[in-house]
Structure formats: C-alpha cells, structure tokens
Amino acid sequence: MYGKNIETLKKENMNLADKIYIFDTTLRDGEQAPGVALTVDEKIQIAQKLDKLGVDKIEAGFPVSSNGERKAAKELNSLGLNATVLGLARSVQKDIDAVLDSGLDYIHTFIGTSPLHRDYKLKMSKEKVIETAVESVEYAKDHGLTVEFSAEDATRTEHDYLFDVYDAVVDAGADFLNVPDTVGVLIPVITRELITNLKERYTTPISVHFHNDFGLATANTLTAIECGANQAHVTINGMGERTGNASLEEIIVALHAAYNIDLDIDTTQLYSLSEFVGRITGIKMPVNKPIVGANAFAHESGIHVHGVLNNALTYEPISPELVGHSRRIVLGKHTGANAVKAKLEHYNIDLTEKQFQTVFNQIKALGDKGKTVTDDDLRAIAITEISSAKETPIKLEGLGILSGAVVSPTATVKLNINGKLKETSCTGVGPVDAAINAIRELIQDTMDIELEEYNLEAITGGTDALAEVFVISSDGEGNKSTGRATNDDVIMASILAVLDSINKILLMEKN
Known part of the structure; x- marks a missing residue:
C-alpha cells in the first residue's frame, strides 16, 4: 500500500475500538426498500445465513407494525442463533410492548430530534422530545431489555441539542447510542468531527447507521470506525430506504482487507448471501457493485488480462475466493490474444495458428458490434472453425x-x-x-x-x-x-x- 502501512496509520491516526460489532438491519431497514416484502420464512432463511456468516446482531423487524412482523421476530428469537436478535420500536410504550411480546431481549428505540422532525412530524418541543426519549429508555430498561437508542435524523440536529438528548438517555440507562444519518447528508470530514466528539464525551458504545443518498454510506461508516465507533449498521447489498444503507459486504471486506481488522466473519459466504437476497427480493445487483457485482472480478482489456493471468493481484485488490466469488475473463473488442488462448486452453481446444487468428478476428468483430463474447460463444466459434477446416x-x-x-x-x-x-x-x-x-x-x-x-x-x-x-x-x-x-x-x-x-x-x- 502507498505510504505508511496500515498498522502505523492505525496507531497514529485512528482510535479503533477494541471490538467492532456488525449490526445487520436487512430484515428491517433493508425490507423498507421500495417493492421489497419478505415473508416470515424468507426472513428466517436470511437470518440463518447471516448467523452462519458471523454477524453480531440481527434486527428482525418492527414488531408493532403488523402481526407478520411480530411473528417473524418471535420465530427468529426461537432459532437459537449465535447473533443477538432485536426489534425496532418508536419511543412509544406500545411499540416497546410489542418487542417484549416477541420475546426479544434487545430493543432499538428511536425518536426524531432534528427541527424538521420535531416541528413537522412529531409536533413536539425540544423538552418533550427529551422527556419522551427518557421515558422509553427507562421503560425498556425496567423490563430487562438491552437498549440501543437512536436520535433519528441526528446529522441534521443542532449540535448542542443532540448532546442534550444523548446525555439524557445515557443517564436513563441506554446501552448503545446510535447516530443515524437518516437522509444520507454526512460527508466524512463532518463524520470525523461528530464521532470524535461523541467518543470524547461518552463511555457508552457508539453505533452508526448511515444512508447512501450521496453515495457516501460506506465511506462515512469507515470514517466513524476510524474515530472509535463501536458498531456499524449495515444491510446486505446496501438495501434500504431510497438509495439504501452502508453495504454489509463492502464494510466487512474493507475492514478485513484494507484495515486488517479481524471481525471473525466468514467472508467466503458473502457472494452467495448477496445472490440469495438479490434473488428473493427481486433487486438485481448492478454489475459494477463492489465485492459482489458480476464485474467485480471480471477483466476484458488485453493489458489487464495479461497482467491477471500472470499474477491476479496486478489488477485485483483481493482474490475473488475471499468472498466466494470467481474471476471472469470477458472476451470482446478490448481482448488480447493471451486471454483467448488461455480460455481455449482451459477448455482443451487446440487450434492451428491460422484457425486461432480466424477465431480471434471473429471475437474482435463481435466486440466492435457491441457484443460481449461468453465462454459458450467462444467454444461455439472455435468448434465451428475446427469443423470448417475438415x-x-x-x-x-x-x-x-x-x-x-x-x-x-x-x-x-x-x-x-x-x-x-x-x-x-x-x-x-x-x-x-x-x-x-x-x-x-x-x-x-x-x-x-x-x-x-x-x-x-x-x-x-x-x-x-x-x-x-x-x-x-x-x-x-x-x-x-x-x-x-x-x-x-x-x-x-x-x-x-x-x-x-x-x-x-x-x-x-x-x-
């Protein structure tokens, strides 16, 4: 890596927590993506895969919102997962009761704190918001719950008032303080200042929940972790409201490969998990999606392919096997002869130099027409050329x-x-x-x-x-x-x- 190695940078410029928790909210915030509705069985399947992956916490849903949500929370809680299963609740007693009725031991409760939320959604004064937040935390603690408190729209809340809210809920017994960037407006430099201030002020663990409206959810989450955040809220494939959340696979692989942090996560399951969730939700992944996209480890350019064939690290930051993915050599207009020869050798197809040149020219011609040549295409073209030589x-x-x-x-x-x-x-x-x-x-x-x-x-x-x-x-x-x-x-x-x-x-x- 350019410059100082990561261990030196961690010591000099980062304030990493001893333990970083991965809090997956695919089954709650991820399901709020437009057009997504998961059945109880689908939630169970995803939760089991997340547990096998090794995440620390799984947000089962919003139990008060429907009988189905409550049933899902109960079912997930009964599975005996290693991960902690929790439910979401507004700072309202009936919401907290729904979490209790689901048999869960951990609650994620929230109330809006920004001027927009206070004035237009809640119709509450600053004082009333704090009073309501404190009452909900105290009620949950009195009933034996571990409490994670979120100041909804924290990143558009007045700085001093946000601290007043967190001060009050910490005094009431909150176990985690979560910072939601509800509409994804944070930029890393502000994230750094905010999380640093929170870590200096509180011994209570800090959690972050960042949305991706400006495409910065992953960057902001990693910045928060650099500054001492103890927990990251993520979703599989970055699913969520509007443009989604910080991506589970991006955060995990970045922490593992770029920061050299051991999360005790089985990264080899990331690709299959992404594929599974994409299939049952109907949300197709962009081909250029980091880590799990179809093109994440695909190469066409002749120069790149030549390098990859000699040493894959020349044009790949990690091996595809690390995340359960696979490398693809794509044939098209930018393809070099080495790539085609390697493919033919892989399929045990022997061509004369003249036959090879004919096949290579056909691939180039198809590429110029805007076509990507698959392995099946190559085999068919080569077999046709062999047949024509008889x-x-x-x-x-x-x-x-x-x-x-x-x-x-x-x-x-x-x-x-x-x-x-x-x-x-x-x-x-x-x-x-x-x-x-x-x-x-x-x-x-x-x-x-x-x-x-x-x-x-x-x-x-x-x-x-x-x-x-x-x-x-x-x-x-x-x-x-x-x-x-x-x-x-x-x-x-x-x-x-x-x-x-x-x-x-x-x-x-x-x-």
Whole structure:
C-alpha cells in the first residue's frame, strides 16, 4: 500500500475500538426498500445465513407494525442463533410492548430530534422530545431489555441539542447510542468531527447507521470506525430506504482487507448471501457493485488480462475466493490474444495458428458490434472453425434472401459442389426454409437430404445476438449426421449448420 502501512496509520491516526460489532438491519431497514416484502420464512432463511456468516446482531423487524412482523421476530428469537436478535420500536410504550411480546431481549428505540422532525412530524418541543426519549429508555430498561437508542435524523440536529438528548438517555440507562444519518447528508470530514466528539464525551458504545443518498454510506461508516465507533449498521447489498444503507459486504471486506481488522466473519459466504437476497427480493445487483457485482472480478482489456493471468493481484485488490466469488475473463473488442488462448486452453481446444487468428478476428468483430463474447460463444466459434477446416465437398459461395409482407420468402443459394458452381432460387415458409429448399434442389443429384431436427439458440443477448444452430440430417439411406454452426445471422448459421451435416454424411459415404 502507498505510504505508511496500515498498522502505523492505525496507531497514529485512528482510535479503533477494541471490538467492532456488525449490526445487520436487512430484515428491517433493508425490507423498507421500495417493492421489497419478505415473508416470515424468507426472513428466517436470511437470518440463518447471516448467523452462519458471523454477524453480531440481527434486527428482525418492527414488531408493532403488523402481526407478520411480530411473528417473524418471535420465530427468529426461537432459532437459537449465535447473533443477538432485536426489534425496532418508536419511543412509544406500545411499540416497546410489542418487542417484549416477541420475546426479544434487545430493543432499538428511536425518536426524531432534528427541527424538521420535531416541528413537522412529531409536533413536539425540544423538552418533550427529551422527556419522551427518557421515558422509553427507562421503560425498556425496567423490563430487562438491552437498549440501543437512536436520535433519528441526528446529522441534521443542532449540535448542542443532540448532546442534550444523548446525555439524557445515557443517564436513563441506554446501552448503545446510535447516530443515524437518516437522509444520507454526512460527508466524512463532518463524520470525523461528530464521532470524535461523541467518543470524547461518552463511555457508552457508539453505533452508526448511515444512508447512501450521496453515495457516501460506506465511506462515512469507515470514517466513524476510524474515530472509535463501536458498531456499524449495515444491510446486505446496501438495501434500504431510497438509495439504501452502508453495504454489509463492502464494510466487512474493507475492514478485513484494507484495515486488517479481524471481525471473525466468514467472508467466503458473502457472494452467495448477496445472490440469495438479490434473488428473493427481486433487486438485481448492478454489475459494477463492489465485492459482489458480476464485474467485480471480471477483466476484458488485453493489458489487464495479461497482467491477471500472470499474477491476479496486478489488477485485483483481493482474490475473488475471499468472498466466494470467481474471476471472469470477458472476451470482446478490448481482448488480447493471451486471454483467448488461455480460455481455449482451459477448455482443451487446440487450434492451428491460422484457425486461432480466424477465431480471434471473429471475437474482435463481435466486440466492435457491441457484443460481449461468453465462454459458450467462444467454444461455439472455435468448434465451428475446427469443423470448417475438415474436408468439405460442398461449400457455400453465395446467398441472397428476399422476404417481405407481400412476397413469398425466396432464397438464392450458390454452392461449390466438388469444384462445380451451382445456383438456384427457391421459396419457403420462411427465409431459412427457402434456403434449405434451395440446398436440397442443388444437391438432388448427389443425395436426398432430410432435416430431422433443427435447434436455434441465441448465445448472446440483444436483437443482434450471436446464434448457434444445431441440426440432425439424414440421407434416406440410413446415414445420419449432426451439424453445427455459429453466426450473427440466423439464416447464415442455419445454412452453414445444414451444410456441415451434409458434408459429414458425404464423407461417411466416401469412407
């Protein structure tokens, strides 16, 4: 790493807590993401995976809000997880009772403290807010609960008044003080000042809950931890209200890999957990999402791929295996020859230098059309090239297609049959059928061809997808053969596949 090593920086510039708690709120704040609604069973599955991962605390939900939320909290509490399961409550007695009714031992209670919340949501004076906060903390403590108190919208609350609120709830017995950046307005320099002041003022552990409206949730959370914050609220994939929260996977991996902090977390489960939650919530991850995105360990540029193939750390900060992910070499317009050769070697495909150059040029051409070439694409292109190198009694020399709303689909096909050029035109129910009819007519003196099976698969996406056609043909005399071809034109792929199968049958007969 550039400059001083992290251990020196930790000693000189950081005030790290002895223990950093990971508080996951996917099942509460994460579920508040628009369009997300988790069933009790889904919450149980996520909680079990989080517990296996090794997080310290799991916020089960908001028990007072519905019977389903209360049931989920009870169910999670009965699982016997290693993680502490807790529930959310406003600073209202019925909310706290709902947490108690769920059988939980830990409560996260909150009240808005900013002028906006006091004046427009709560309609309370400063004094009344403090009184209400204190009453809720005392009530929860009297009933044996561990209490984490949040001053909602803390980062838009007057500095001195925020401390007045925290002073009061600490005196009332709060076990954790949480600092919510409710609408994500913090910047790291202010985070540093705020958390430093809180750590100087209180011995009570400090927790942070930062939203991502300016894309700074992870940066602010890490800054808070540098300044002594004892706990980070996170969600899987950064799910949450609006633009979400600090991301579980980003915080955990940054602390592990960049700060060299042991959280006793099994990081190898992060990718599968992210995939699972993305699947059941229907929230698709951006491909460039740090740590868990499809492109997190993907490489296309020739220079980068060459470096990665020699030593992955040249262009990767961590190994994908650390988080249960995998490395991908993507083929496209920026791909170098080394990447293609490495892929072919991986699949045990041997090409001559001439064949390789043809395959490489096809990949570049597809890339110039905006296509990303997958491993399946590469294998299909290479196999087609290998097949084309074999003896081919019949070769395609030309193709013309006429099709439209008021004309019958017509194909004009020119073939080289054992060195002689033949050309004809035929109609059909579609351009592919018309082309195959033309081939039949041209080779009728050589063989009778019947198409027994035809399969078309688009192996890239989009309207200009790369098509792979697989056919089975027979000659009416018991000879049967498969044919395969790949092209970005469906008609051309179909004709080449049919000709591939015909040539194989002719070679069978010859041999």
